[in-house]
Amino acid sequence: MKRGPLLLVALVAVATAVPLGQAVYDRSAPPRMTLTLSQGELMADWRRDENTGVRLGWAWGRAPELDSLSRADLERMGLRCEREGYRCAREATRRGWIVVGLDSVGWRRRVDSIRAVIDSIRAVIPEDSAEGRGLRDQVQQMKRAVLQESRLRVLDIGTDPAALAERWGDGHLVLAARIYAFRETWPADTLRGGVERFRVHADPLPADLYLPNKWAPLVEDSTGYRDRVYRVTVAVGRGWLPRVTEVAAAPRPWE
Amino acid sequence: MTRHDRIQAFKAELIALAEEGIVLDEGTLARIRAHHERLLAGAPDERLSLGMRLASFVGAVALSAAVFFLFYRFWGALSVPRQVLVLVAAPLLLVGATHLLHRWERSGYFAALAALAAFAAFVLALGTLGVIFNLRPTPHAFLAYGLFGLLLGWTYDLRLPHFAGLVAFGAWLTALPGTLAGEELPDLFGRGEALVLAGALLLLAPRLRLPASRWPRDHRIVGMTGLFLGLFILSVAGRQSWLPWSARTVEHLYQVAGFLVAGGVIAWGVRARLAELANGGMIFLTILCLVKAVDWWWEWLPRWLFFLLLAAFAIGVMVALKRVRGALARRGA
Numbered sequence: 001m002k003r004g005p006l007l008l009v010a011l012v013a014v015a016t017a018v019p020l021g022q023a024v025y026d027r028s029a030p031p032r033m034t035l036t037l038s039q040g041e042l043m044a045d046w047r048r049d050e051n052t053g054v055r056l057g058w059a060w061g062r063a064p065e066l067d068s069l070s071r072a073d074l075e076r077m078g079l080r081c082e083r084e085g086y087r088c089a090r091e092a093t094r095r096g097w098i099v100v101g102l103d104s105v106g107w108r109r110r111v112d113s114i115r116a117v118i119d120s121i122r123a124v125i126p127e128d129s130a131e132g133r134g135l136r137d138q139v140q141q142m143k144r145a146v147l148q149e150s151r152l153r154v155l156d157i158g159t160d161p162a163a164l165a166e167r168w169g170d171g172h173l174v175l176a177a178r179i180y181a182f183r184e185t186w187p188a189d190t191l192r193g194g195v196e197r198f199r200v201h202a203d204p205l206p207a208d209l210y211l212p213n214k215w216a217p218l219v220e221d222s223t224g225y226r227d228r229v230y231r232v233t234v235a236v237g238r239g240w241l242p243r244v245t246e247v248a249a250a251p252r253p254w255e
Numbered sequence: 256m257t258r259h260d261r262i263q264a265f266k267a268e269l270i271a272l273a274e275e276g277i278v279l280d281e282g283t284l285a286r287i288r289a290h291h292e293r294l295l296a297g298a299p300d301e302r303l304s305l306g307m308r309l310a311s312f313v314g315a316v317a318l319s320a321a322v323f324f325l326f327y328r329f330w331g332a333l334s335v336p337r338q339v340l341v342l343v344a345a346p347l348l349l350v351g352a353t354h355l356l357h358r359w360e361r362s363g364y365f366a367a368l369a370a371l372a373a374f375a376a377f378v379l380a381l382g383t384l385g386v387i388f389n390l391r392p393t394p395h396a397f398l399a400y401g402l403f404g405l406l407l408g409w410t411y412d413l414r415l416p417h418f419a420g421l422v423a424f425g426a427w428l429t430a431l432p433g434t435l436a437g438e439e440l441p442d443l444f445g446r447g448e449a450l451v452l453a454g455a456l457l458l459l460a461p462r463l464r465l466p467a468s469r470w471p472r473d474h475r476i477v478g479m480t481g482l483f484l485g486l487f488i489l490s491v492a493g494r495q496s497w498l499p500w501s502a503r504t505v506e507h508l509y510q511v512a513g514f515l516v517a518g519g520v521i522a523w524g525v526r527a528r529l530a531e532l533a534n535g536g537m538i539f540l541t542i543l544c545l546v547k548a549v550d551w552w553w554e555w556l557p558r559w560l561f562f563l564l565l566a567a568f569a570i571g572v573m574v575a576l577k578r579v580r581g582a583l584a585r586r587g588a
Contacts, residue, residue: 004409004411012343012380015381016343051327051331053386094437094439206391210387212334241389243389
C-alpha cells in the first residue's frame, strides 16, 4: 500500500481530534452548573509510583439509587422491565443522565453535635486525664465524619440532560451514567392486587475525574497519615463533560 | 506447508524408500539434489526464522508494555497540554520508526516490533485522552484501534498488528448493535448474538474474496473464536440473549445450535483442508460436551462413574480427532 503511511498519519490525526474536539467544545462556553464537594465525596485514589496521575473517584454514603419507582417512572427514564426476576436483565444497562447533589442536613447535625461534645469536654477536663480518652474518641468520630462520610446523593434520573439541568439548576451536577433497574417487590407483585415497585441504580460516567497536576499536592494522601481536607469545585460544561475547576485546602474542624 | 517443508519431507521419504529397497537412479537423484540446492540457496534457515519470529513477538509485547508503563510513570508530572502533545506524537513517531525499519530490514521482524509499539501507543493515546478530559467510555474507540492495526498490517506486510487490529475490529462489531440500541459498556461485549454475528462476519470475510482479506487464516481464527464464544455464552446464560423467550429455552436452543455449528465448522475444515477450523471446531465441541456432562450428570451420578464416562468421552474425542486428521491428510494428498 503506497498511501498506507499517509493514511496512518491521517487516522492518528482524526482519531485524536475527536476527544480533543469534544473537550474544546465543552469548554467553549461558561459552565452550565457547578457544585463544590469535599474529600468525602470525591476521594483521591491510592497513588502508586507506577502511576503518577491523580484521579478523584465518586464516593457514596448511600447507594446511588432511586427507589419505590413505578413502571411509568421507569419508562420516563428509558428503561423497561420484564415480568420475570428481580433484575430486569433482558434490558442491559442503558445510557442515561443523573442529577447529583449534596444532602448535608444529617451530616451537619452530627458534626455540630460532636463539636459541642468536644468543646464541653475541653472546657472541663485536661486532655491527659483518664477522662481525656473520651475526648480522643470524639475527635476520632469527628475525623471520620469529615474525612470519610459522603453527602453525595442521586436526586433524579432521566434521558434529557437539558431538561434535568433546567429542573434542578446550579448547585447540582448533571452527569452521564449507566443505569439499570431492579424489581423491589417480585414475586409478590405477580399476585392479584400486588403493586409493582422498582429501583434504579446509576453509576456516573466516567467513574472518576482527572485532576490536573497543579492541584495534585492538595489531595495527596487525603485518607492516610496527612488527613488532607479539601474542597473541590466540579463544573459541567457545554458538552455535559464534568471537570475539576478548583481545588482548595480547607480547615480541619477537629483542631 | 512451505516449499522448504515439502523438500524436507521428500528427502525423509526418499531415505525411508531406500531402507525398504526402492532406490532412484543416481542421475535423477543428482538432478533433484542440485535443483533443491538452487531453490534453498536464498531461503533463511527455518529454525533461525522461527527463533526470530518468537523473539520479535516477545520483544513487541514487552515494548508495548514499556510504552504504557513509561507514560503512566511520568504523566502526573506533566501539564495537560504536554500530556496531549506526548500522546499524539508517540504513535506518529512509532509509525515513522516502523516505516524506517521496514525499509532497512525487509524480513519485517524489527518493523513488527515497532508496529506493535505504535499500536499500543495509539490505544494509550485515545484511552488517556478520554481520561484527561473525563469523556464517557465509547466502543467506537475499538473501530479506530481496529483500523489502525489493519492499516499497519496491510502497509508493512506485518501479521501481528493486523491480528491485533482484527480483534479490535471484532470487538467494535460486537458492540455496535447494543450501542445503537442505547446500551452501555461493558455489557455491550457480553451480548451473545452480537458476538455470534461479528464472529460469523469475520469468519466468512475470506470467502467474499475482499482485497482486504490478507491472512485469511487470522480472519478465520478470530471469527471462529468470536462465534464459538457467543454460542457458549448463550448456551449457559440465556438471559444475555435478545430473543424474547425464557432463559432456559434460549439456553437449550443455543446448545443445539452450538453442536450443529461446531459440526458444520469441522466439516468445512475437513472439506477445505483448513486445519484451524477442523481443530477449533473439535475443541469447541469437546468443551460444550464437557459443560453439558457436568450439567446433566454431576449431581446424580457417583463420582467414579462420572469420571469413567468422561474418560470414555475423551477416548471418543481422540478417535474422532484421528479420523479428522486422516480425512485432512487424504484431502491433502
